[in-house]
Structures are given as C-alpha cells and as structure tokens.
Amino acid sequence: MSRLVVTFCALALFATPAGADEAFVTNQGSDDLTIIDATTMTPLATLPIGGKPAGVAVSADGARAYVTSPEGKFLSVIDAAARRVLKKIPVGDGPLGVAVSPDGRRVYVADTYGKRLFEIDPETGATRSLAVGAMCSGVAVAPDGKTALVADRDDNALSVIDLAAFARVAVIPVGRHPYGVTIDAAGTRAYTANVESNDVSVVDLDARKMIASAPVGNHPYTSALAQGRLFVTNQYEGSVSVLDAATLKPLGKIRVGDYPETIAASRDGATLYVANWFSNELWSIDAASLTVRAKAPTGDGPRAFGAFLRPVN
Amino acid sequence: MRRAACFAVAMIAVAAALAPPASRGHGATPQKVVETIDIAAPPAKVWAVVGDFQNFGWLPGVAKTEGDGGNAPEQARRRTTFTSGAIIEDRLVQYDAGAMSLRYLIEKIDFKVMPINNFSATITVRPGAGGAIVEWKSRFYRAFPGGNPPDDYTDEKAVAAVTAMCRSGLAAMKAQIEAAP
Numbered sequence: 001m002s003r004l005v006v007t008f009c010a011l012a013l014f015a016t017p018a019g020a021d022e023a024f025v026t027n028q029g030s031d032d033l034t035i036i037d038a039t040t041m042t043p044l045a046t047l048p049i050g051g052k053p054a055g056v057a058v059s060a061d062g063a064r065a066y067v068t069s070p071e072g073k074f075l076s077v078i079d080a081a082a083r084r085v086l087k088k089i090p091v092g093d094g095p096l097g098v099a100v101s102p103d104g105r106r107v108y109v110a111d112t113y114g115k116r117l118f119e120i121d122p123e124t125g126a127t128r129s130l131a132v133g134a135m136c137s138g139v140a141v142a143p144d145g146k147t148a149l150v151a152d153r154d155d156n157a158l159s160v161i162d163l164a165a166f167a168r169v170a171v172i173p174v175g176r177h178p179y180g181v182t183i184d185a186a187g188t189r190a191y192t193a194n195v196e197s198n199d200v201s202v203v204d205l206d207a208r209k210m211i212a213s214a215p216v217g218n219h220p221y222t223s224a225l226a227q228g229r230l231f232v233t234n235q236y237e238g239s240v241s242v243l244d245a246a247t248l249k250p251l252g253k254i255r256v257g258d259y260p261e262t263i264a265a266s267r268d269g270a271t272l273y274v275a276n277w278f279s280n281e282l283w284s285i286d287a288a289s290l291t292v293r294a295k296a297p298t299g300d301g302p303r304a305f306g307a308f309l310r311p312v313n
Numbered sequence: 314m315r316r317a318a319c320f321a322v323a324m325i326a327v328a329a330a331l332a333p334p335a336s337r338g339h340g341a342t343p344q345k346v347v348e349t350i351d352i353a354a355p356p357a358k359v360w361a362v363v364g365d366f367q368n369f370g371w372l373p374g375v376a377k378t379e380g381d382g383g384n385a386p387e388q389a390r391r392r393t394t395f396t397s398g399a400i401i402e403d404r405l406v407q408y409d410a411g412a413m414s415l416r417y418l419i420e421k422i423d424f425k426v427m428p429i430n431n432f433s434a435t436i437t438v439r440p441g442a443g444g445a446i447v448e449w450k451s452r453f454y455r456a457f458p459g460g461n462p463p464d465d466y467t468d469e470k471a472v473a474a475v476t477a478m479c480r481s482g483l484a485a486m487k488a489q490i491e492a493a494p
Contacts, residue, residue: 028342052342070341071468073460093460094341112341113460135458218406219433236406236416236433259452278345278452301345 021266022310023273024065024080025282026053027299033067034298035083036282038266038273038309041294045083049076054303055098057107058310064122065310066107068095075109077122080310089125091118097139098306099148101163108148108161110136117150117161130168132159138181138222138305140190147205149190151178158192160208170208174201180222180262180305182230184245191245193220193232200232202248214248216241222305224272226265226287231272233260240274242290254290257281262304267311275304339430339454340462344472347450348479352487356445359490360413360438363447366405369393371489372482384408384415399423406433413438419453427474428466429453447486449479 020039026049027034033047033056051072058065058080065078074088075095092111095118099108107120115136116129133152136159141148148161152171158181160170175194178201182191190203193216200223202212217234220241224231230245233256240254240263257276264273271293272285280300284293352359362371366389369378380391382405389405402421409415418433434451453475457466464470 029345054341071460096341113458236418277343278450301343 021312022080023264023282023296023304024056024058024067024078024308024310025275025298025302025304026056026067026308027280027301028052028054028303029301030299032299033065033078034282034302036296036298038271038284041282041284041296043296043298046299047078047083047085049085055096055109055305056303056308057098057100057306058308059100059104060102060311061104062311062313064100064104066098066100066109066122068098068109070094070096070112075107075120087125089120089122089127091120091127092116092129096305097137097151099139099141100307101141102143102145106163108139108141110139110150112136112153117148117159119163119166128166130161130166132161132168133157133171137179138192140181140183142183142187142205143185144187147187149181149183149203151181151192153177153179153195156194158190158203160205172203172208172210174203174210175199175213179220182223182225184225191223191225191230193223195219195221195235200230200243200248212248214243214250216243217253221260222262224263224265226269226272229287231263231265231285231287233263233274235259235261235277238276240272240285252290254285254292256283256285256292257295261302262306262308264304264307264309266309273309275302275308277301277303339456339458340468340471341454341460342468343431343452343454344468344475345450345452346472346475346479347448348476348483349446349448350483350487351441351443351446352490353444354490356413356438356440358493359445359447359486360410362486362490363436363438364408364410364413364415366403366408366415366417367391369403371486372478373485374481384410390420395426397425399426401426407435424456424466427471427478428456429471429475430456430458432475447483449483451475451479 023036035045051069055068065080067076092114094113096112097110109118118129133155135154138151150159158172162169176196178192219236230243232241242251258278382389407416414437416435432453455471
C-alpha cells in the first residue's frame with residue numbers, strides 16, 4: 001500500500017512538466033460544468049450552464065471552452081482561465097457535438113435536430129450553416145484545419161466538410177449509428193464509434209472511404225488515440241476496449257464506471273480520462289499499463305462530449 | 314396496489330396523447346431513474362424471480378411474457394403483452410448470476426406504454442439488513458426526437474412513466490415474494 005502511494009506521488013511530481021491540465025466536464029443532469037485538475041483529479045470549480053449541457057470543446061491554446069446546451073439551444077463561450085461564462089450564442093434546434101478550429105477562430109456545432117452544421121465566429125457571434133445528416137452528433141476538425149467531419153448518426157455515415165469552401169464534399173458510409181468521431185494526429189485516418197453495430201469504423205480521409213472495421217464492446221460511444229492505441233468506451237458494459245490503432249488487433253478491456261461516455265487522451269498520451277455518466281465520476285487510466293489511476297467526482301450525468309481537456313502551460 | 318393503479322392511469326393518459334413521429338430518434342438528454350426496495354426474503358429467493366428473464370409477470374398490467382433464449386446474454390429476448398394490448402420487446406444484454414445482476418434493453422415499445430426510447434436497465438439483488446435489496450436503475454430518452462416536445466412527450470413525462478413502472482413493479486415483486494411460502 002505504501003509503495004503504491006509513493007509511486008503515485010512520484011508520478012504526480014514528475015508527470016506534469018507543462019503544468020496541471022484541466023478537464024472541463026459537462027454535467028447534463030445537474031446543468032453545470034465541473035472543472036477538474038487532471039493531475040491530482042481534484043474538482044476545482046463548478047460553473048452553472050443551463051439548457052442541459054452536453055458537448056464541450058476547449059481551444060488548442062486553452063483560452064476558451066465552448067459548451068453546447070441542446071435543450072437550451074445555445075452555445076456558451078467560456079473564459080477557461082477565469083472560469084467565467086462570457087456569452088451565450090443561440091444555435092439551431094439542438095446543438096450537440098462541438099469542435100474548435102486549430103487557430104481557435106471558428107467553432108463548429110452539430111445541430112442534431114436541425115440536421116445542420118453551424119460555423120460560429122465566437123468573437124462576433126456571427127453564424128452560418130450547411131445541411132448534414134440525420135441526428136448529427138460528434139464533430140472533429142482535422143489538425144490542418146481544412147476539413148471537418150460530422151457523425152450523421154441516423155444516416156450511418158460521416159459527412160466531410162471542406163471548411164474553406166464551407167461545403168459538404170462527401171458522405172462516407174460507416175457502421176450503424178456513429179456517435180463520436182476521432183481524427184488521428186497526422187490527419188489521415190478517422191475513427192467512428194458505432195452505437196448499434198458494436199464496432200469502430202476506420203476511414204481513410206484522402207480516399208474518403210471506410211477501409212476497415214473492428215468489433216468492440218456493447219454500445220460503443222466515443223474513442224481516443226494514445227500511444228498508437230485506440231481506446232473506445234462501451235456504454236452498456238462499463239468498459240473501455242483497447243485496440244492497436246494500426247492493425248485493430250484487440251489488446252484488452254478496462255473496467256470503468258457505469259455508462260462511460262466520452263474518453264480523451266492527455267497531450268503526452270500517458271493518461272486517458274473517461275466520463276462515467278451513471279456513476280457521476282471522471283476516471284483517469286494509465287495508457288501503458290491499462291490500469292485505473294484515480295477517480296474524481298463530477299456533477300450529475302457527466303457527458304463531456306468532445307475535446308474536454310484544457311492544456312495549461 | 315395504489316402504485317399499480319397509478320401506473321395503469323398513466324398508461325391510459327399517454328395512450329390518449331398525440332403520438333410522436335414514426336422515427337427511431339429521441340431526445341438529446343439521457344434520463345436516469347434509480348428505484349430500490351427492501352424485501353424480507355433471502356437474496357437467492359429474490360434472484361429466483363428477478364433472474365428469470367423470461368417471466369416479466371411480476372410487473373402489474375402484464376398479461377403474458379413470451380420469449381426465447383432463456384437467460385443467455387445477447388440471445389435471450391422476451392415479448393411482454395400488457396392487458397391493454399400494448400407490447401414491449403426486450404433483449405438481455407448482460408447476465409451475472411454470481412453478482413445477481415442483469416442488464417436488458419427495450420428493442421421495441423408502444424409509446425402508449427411509456428413515451429420513451431433507447432431504454433436500458435440493470436436490475437441487481439443485494440443482501441440487506443431485512444433480507445434483500447433490489448435496485449432497478451435505468452437510462453432512457455424521451456421518445457420525441459425534437460427540441461420542442463408536445464406536453465405528453467417531455468423529459469418529465471418520460472421520467473414519471475419509468476418511475477411509476479419501476480415503483481409499481483418493485484412493490485408487486487415484494488408483495489409476491491413476501492407472500493410466497
């Protein structure tokens with residue numbers, strides 16, 4: 001026991017060269033946002049949001065967090081350092097998935113009921129939108145900022161959006177009911193977690209087609225990449241499937257809390273964070289040993305749907 | 314008994330309401346209901362009832378349960394017909410006799426039974442001070458797949474319907490088990 005504690009303290013001391021990153025966890029049931037120190041796994045603050053917040057995306061520089069409220073039909077713009085809501089921008093009928101451009105100047109929001117992707121200038125509040133598919137859910141922007149992907153859940157497809165032209169340029173069939181979408185660091189491959197077909201689809205972004213799929217657990221929801229591995233939350237079995245990201249060979253399963261939703265990887269790829277919706281906890285997992293490191297309490301019904309980790313430099 | 318009657322009334326009220334569009338969609342906010350009850354009986358005796366997936370007869374209002382696959386996860390299915398004629402079709406997802414816990418989901422539901430979609434639930438039996446504790450916890454969405462649900466298809470109505478079902482079901486299960494020799 002004491003050796004465990006010493007090991008944990010050593011990790012805590014040496015694993016944080018860039019300062020303590022933070023997790024911005026949306027709690028849909030309690031209508032708020034919990035900010036958690038991702039190193040110590042200690043809650044730091046709770047911000048009231050309203051409108052049943054679900055999606056969240058933190059800008060690459062860590063300055064802003066954007067939170068969608070599908071019932072309130074608005075996007076909250078948050079000063080992440082000051083932990084303050086700056087403004088609320090109305091967005092469509094049911095804003096859900098959200099992503100930020102790499103330069104932080106544009107925010108993309110999937111309107112799940114309106115079947116549209118909104119592009120928002122968070123400074124001016126100006127918006128424009130284009131048609132995507134039914135019950136669009138997850139959104140991801142490629143690292144070069146040129147392409148966005150939208151998981152069109154009830155169409156069993158990914159929409160490919162050319163962001164410069166702001167046009168839907170392709171629709172790629174994937175597994176049944178894709179929810180979360182993840183793009184790799186090279187911007188060449190995308191992964192969808194498919195809720196109804198219990199698998200992940202791998203998409204080649206240059207060829208714009210699905211090139212592989214692999215079975216995971218029951219009711220997969222979102223995925224994250226770290227250390228060449230793909231981690232997928234399985235909502236109906238309280239687990240995370242681990243696969244080799246290149247070969248899709250299964251490497252193991254990690255038991256997590258009840259109804260895990262969003263998973264995200266730390267910048268150094270050493271740690272994964274999982275929001276457990278039913279048990280109201282954020283868990284951290286060691287990406288190499290596949291063991292649970294720590295648990296932090298959240299509000300009720302954490303979704304954290306999106307890039308919820310905030311870099312602190 | 315009073316709770317069972319309430320559930321029946323709720324079912325009739327919902328049946329009379331406007332049906333949502335024929336779509337597989339649902340609301341944007343998953344809902345939680347957790348209901349528990351103490352039963353004065355050994356946990357194994359309670360699990361003998363809870364753990365028989367093919368018999369949903371302890372739920373008030375059920376006329377018959379038909380199905381196949383026994384208690385085999387991902388194979389077992391059951392079709393429950395209510396005295397109103399409404400039908401629910403369930404699939405068993407997980408079954409752990411050692412932990413006295415099972416998880417199932419609703420594959421098909423008449424909205425006149427409950428105005429919900431994407432329902433999954435775990436029922437667990439644990440030892441308690443007075444015998445056993447049964448916990449029935451569920452996740453689901455309102456059936457209406459849009460931002461402005463009609464009055465009978467709100468999140469609140471969905472939660473009320475599931476809560477009524479769980480309470481009436483657990484109360485009836487308690488009465489049945491405690492009355493059995």
